[in-house]
Amino acid sequence: MTVLDIPAGSPFGVENLPYGVFSAGDGSPRVGVRVGEHVLDLSIALGDAVFAEPTLNAFMAQGYDRWVEVRTRLQTLVTGEVPAEAVHAVADVKLHLPVDVADYVDFYASEHHASNVGRLFRPDAEPLLPNWKHLPVGYHGRSGTVYVSGTDVVRPSGQRKGEDGPVFGPSTRLDIEAELGFIVGAGTPANTPVSPDDFPRHVFGAVLLNDWSARDIQAWEYVPLGPNLGKSFATSVSPWVVPVLALAGARVPLPGQTSPEPLPYLRESSPWGLDITLSVEWNGQEVARPPYREMYWSPAQMLAHLTVNGASARTGDLYGSGTISGADPAERGSFLELSWGGRDPLTVNGESRTFLQDGDEVTITGAATTSGGAKLGFGEVRGRILPAR
Amino acid sequence: MTVLDIPAGSPFGVENLPYGVFSAGDGSPRVGVRVGEHVLDLSIALGDAVFAEPTLNAFMAQGYDRWVEVRTRLQTLVTGEVPAEAVHAVADVKLHLPVDVADYVDFYASEHHASNVGRLFRPDAEPLLPNWKHLPVGYHGRSGTVYVSGTDVVRPSGQRKGEDGPVFGPSTRLDIEAELGFIVGAGTPANTPVSPDDFPRHVFGAVLLNDWSARDIQAWEYVPLGPNLGKSFATSVSPWVVPVLALAGARVPLPGQTSPEPLPYLRESSPWGLDITLSVEWNGQEVARPPYREMYWSPAQMLAHLTVNGASARTGDLYGSGTISGADPAERGSFLELSWGGRDPLTVNGESRTFLQDGDEVTITGAATTSGGAKLGFGEVRGRILPAR
Known part of the structure; x- marks a missing residue:
């Protein structure tokens, strides 16, 4: 387990927590959240297959109540200990188009x-x-x-x-x-x-x-x-x-x-x-x-x-x-x-x-x-x- | 096995053979071809999983040479014997949007x-x-x-x-x-x-x-x-x-x-x-x-x-x-x-x-x-x- 460094005044602090799709090394694209200069792999941190998808669409389709629930969990999670294997430096990952665009x-x-x-x-x-x-x-x-x-x-x-x-x-x-x-x-x-x-x-x-x-x-x-x-x-x-x-x-x-x-x-x-x-x-x-x-x-x-x-x-x-x-x-x-x-x-x-x-x-x-x-x-x-x- | 009735002068004869997506009874949507007043279930008639898809997209994505190959096979197939369980009357099936529309x-x-x-x-x-x-x-x-x-x-x-x-x-x-x-x-x-x-x-x-x-x-x-x-x-x-x-x-x-x-x-x-x-x-x-x-x-x-x-x-x-x-x-x-x-x-x-x-x-x-x-x-x-x- 590890603790995420979030510099004071970071534009990627706990009030933000934007979602994206990233891949690290030879890994497949998956959903992460940006915290400071880190990307937290949600497929590991939350252990939910919806975050192992290559776009945000499946998670987004789960609807508003689910968005609130996940965000609330993340706001607690990122200020405590997270699995070290779920953490990447932003500089080390490749970022992908986050959604499969419909219209x-x-x-x-x-x-x-x-x-x-x-x-x-x-x-x-x-x-x-x-x-x-x-x-x-x-x-x-x-x-x-x-x-x-x-x-x-x-x-x-x-x-x-x-x-x-x-x-x-x-x-x-x-x-x-x-x-x-x-x-x-x-x-x-x-x-x-x-x-x-x-x-x-x-x-x-x-x-x-x-x-x-x-x-x-x-x-x-x-x-x-x-x-x-x-x-x-x-x-x-x-x-x-x-x-x-x-x-x-x-x-x-x-x-x-x-x-x-x-x-x-x-x-x-x-x-x-x-x-x-x-x-x-x-x-x-x-x-x-x-x-x-x-x-x-x-x-x-x-x-x-x-x-x-x-x-x-x-x-x-x-x-x-x-x-x-x-x-x-x-x-x-x-x-x-x-x-x-x-x-x-x-x-x-x-x-x-x-x-x-x-x-x-x-x-x-x-x-x-x-x-x-x-x-x-x-x-x-x-x-x-x-x-x- | 059965033989498809194709009336002389039918607008759905062997020179046409349009593709669509249909479902029969409680069956899932799948790809068929229209022949006269029949729909031939291609997932059965050709035994290929690409035709068990609910749209034509996967088949279409296989490209031109494949389109030619399938059409050539169908032109022979529909004038001979086909499996009876692959044949439905057009009037008995439900027709679906045939493609997942991109742009x-x-x-x-x-x-x-x-x-x-x-x-x-x-x-x-x-x-x-x-x-x-x-x-x-x-x-x-x-x-x-x-x-x-x-x-x-x-x-x-x-x-x-x-x-x-x-x-x-x-x-x-x-x-x-x-x-x-x-x-x-x-x-x-x-x-x-x-x-x-x-x-x-x-x-x-x-x-x-x-x-x-x-x-x-x-x-x-x-x-x-x-x-x-x-x-x-x-x-x-x-x-x-x-x-x-x-x-x-x-x-x-x-x-x-x-x-x-x-x-x-x-x-x-x-x-x-x-x-x-x-x-x-x-x-x-x-x-x-x-x-x-x-x-x-x-x-x-x-x-x-x-x-x-x-x-x-x-x-x-x-x-x-x-x-x-x-x-x-x-x-x-x-x-x-x-x-x-x-x-x-x-x-x-x-x-x-x-x-x-x-x-x-x-x-x-x-x-x-x-x-x-x-x-x-x-x-x-x-x-x-x-x-x-």
């Missing part, structure tokens, strides 16, 4: 982001469209190309608008979108809409998400049916799933929704705004600090919207918040906005940048702050651009 | 449909958008709400545009879209685009597909990110998967693509137009005969487009053709077009109809015609509307 939906819930994009893509019109403050606008993305942090991203090729009809080639405006992703643990059957107040009974946890975007491909293809190939080549997520049970301590009010008021199916008794700040590093230099607490729509409202038409939700469904951009220019979560459509290059390590160049690496980190002042770390989502094939 | 994408490949919708939704603009003849426009839909034929559809509720901001309630413009759906059997890894000529090595077969659509919800939500809740409540598919190996006999030229010519990645050595005619019945009365041979983009081009940006494709991916509408008004595959946005009601069994009423039932059937004149039946995709909850 993937991406929202568009930052008013600052939607306004910025509106100004850039439709300069002669009102930046916010008439529906935007009435519903969380979103669309389905490709679940088969959701990758874990560290997966390289090959520059996508596709059609973009040319002088004289479209031209084909590698994207010249490759971008990121810094987001949070929410993972449905306990689904809902068809024709049973979820109330926003039931969000914590259905959504298991959250990850950082980078919605890589080829702006030139997207601009040419997206009218009238929305983004497709400009997004579908890759979406990256962080490996640690921070439980909603932990994030409940970081709830804050939403910044808007007074005029107009949301329709009844979108109203929350107590809002699910979250005090989470992201940091975007481009080749190691921080270029933005997107504030999640400024998002207009909450993740609870997103789930209510997704299911209000009778659509079911399934274990493993993933939905992104949309790009997180704050009011301040240094809080913008995409290079499209940070460079204002390429007009205002950034200086990154002394080099000029608008969109991504081959070899560039982007790392997004983030942490929630609870009302008690504790930090809940998300770890990172990282990706490097390889040249087009 | 679902819906295209928009009929020029007549896209033009009609353009005229109805954007009356003051060119009906076809500038990108339409350069790429098969499509978007991702919800794979978790793909249902097998016979599943009732509860009328969806949602937001629609009102006089004074949005109103919430049951959709008042509930519609169908008569389509074909194509099922990927053998996927492709990331960053390995599929040539249109490799379509039959990746796509296992085709089904009829009804993309139920709530036009009022869709019209309010779809700008700028495309359809979401107007579609995500239900998509129905027929239970029999007609093999591409069978459909190869029904290939025809595409009607367009001379001006402009498609970009090189979309060019086919020999086109994958298909001579398939659908029939749409509304409460038992035929209201349209959509001709698949008039589609602008082929399913081989759709797959090439989906993967050209480096996106992988997986076993179980489903992609819809988009509504099939011909040049003739009686060939339109949606009630939106058949009633011209509700302006011109149809008379159905003596009753006036524009969009679907509670209790209405829609049945879409279809058959391919081979160059030799054989009919390859698809069976049917059927659904009935239940009142909103």
Whole structure:
């Protein structure tokens, strides 16, 4: 038996306890929880076969009461003695995609982001469209190309608008979108809409998400049916799933929704705004600090919207918040906005940048702050651009 | 042992042999092939555990050479003696969703449909958008709400545009879209685009597909990110998967693509137009005969487009053709077009109809015609509307 070292103020202390899927050496992927700089193998520590699965899906499908029970046990367990063979250093393990993604939906819930994009893509019109403050606008993305942090991203090729009809080639405006992703643990059957107040009974946890975007491909293809190939080549997520049970301590009010008021199916008794700040590093230099607490729509409202038409939700469904951009220019979560459509290059390590160049690496980190002042770390989502094939 | 009765001219003769998943009595779902009015249990007839699976996915994942081998064996087997215990009457079995759907994408490949919708939704603009003849426009839909034929559809509720901001309630413009759906059997890894000529090595077969659509919800939500809740409540598919190996006999030229010519990645050595005619019945009365041979983009081009940006494709991916509408008004595959946005009601069994009423039932059937004149039946995709909850 051994005792886990948890440094004071660690973003991976007992108030966090995020779940992930790891493998050590030749071992098979299995479920672990991160404690300080350790990974605790739950298949050993709790002796339950559900944690020997290669994804979190089976555990998540056991439902809310079980999530509470396991978390309560872990909070006791990690502060006492644990089997030495269940403990690994984070640096020594390989981290895997934590869930088998069912449906993937991406929202568009930052008013600052939607306004910025509106100004850039439709300069002669009102930046916010008439529906935007009435519903969380979103669309389905490709679940088969959701990758874990560290997966390289090959520059996508596709059609973009040319002088004289479209031209084909590698994207010249490759971008990121810094987001949070929410993972449905306990689904809902068809024709049973979820109330926003039931969000914590259905959504298991959250990850950082980078919605890589080829702006030139997207601009040419997206009218009238929305983004497709400009997004579908890759979406990256962080490996640690921070439980909603932990994030409940970081709830804050939403910044808007007074005029107009949301329709009844979108109203929350107590809002699910979250005090989470992201940091975007481009080749190691921080270029933005997107504030999640400024998002207009909450993740609870997103789930209510997704299911209000009778659509079911399934274990493993993933939905992104949309790009997180704050009011301040240094809080913008995409290079499209940070460079204002390429007009205002950034200086990154002394080099000029608008969109991504081959070899560039982007790392997004983030942490929630609870009302008690504790930090809940998300770890990172990282990706490097390889040249087009 | 017994001999299967295959009536002359049956749309389920040896040239077709569609696969499905059925259960008989208390038996578990398993793979069968339809022969005339019989279902042959392949787990017994071929004695292979892959056919005892509850979906076609494991068999499909075995790849093209295996599909050819099994089809060749079946063409001999069904004309000789088969084990009596492997034979069921179609009328006696329950049919299930044949595949575990991975990603679902819906295209928009009929020029007549896209033009009609353009005229109805954007009356003051060119009906076809500038990108339409350069790429098969499509978007991702919800794979978790793909249902097998016979599943009732509860009328969806949602937001629609009102006089004074949005109103919430049951959709008042509930519609169908008569389509074909194509099922990927053998996927492709990331960053390995599929040539249109490799379509039959990746796509296992085709089904009829009804993309139920709530036009009022869709019209309010779809700008700028495309359809979401107007579609995500239900998509129905027929239970029999007609093999591409069978459909190869029904290939025809595409009607367009001379001006402009498609970009090189979309060019086919020999086109994958298909001579398939659908029939749409509304409460038992035929209201349209959509001709698949008039589609602008082929399913081989759709797959090439989906993967050209480096996106992988997986076993179980489903992609819809988009509504099939011909040049003739009686060939339109949606009630939106058949009633011209509700302006011109149809008379159905003596009753006036524009969009679907509670209790209405829609049945879409279809058959391919081979160059030799054989009919390859698809069976049917059927659904009935239940009142909103």
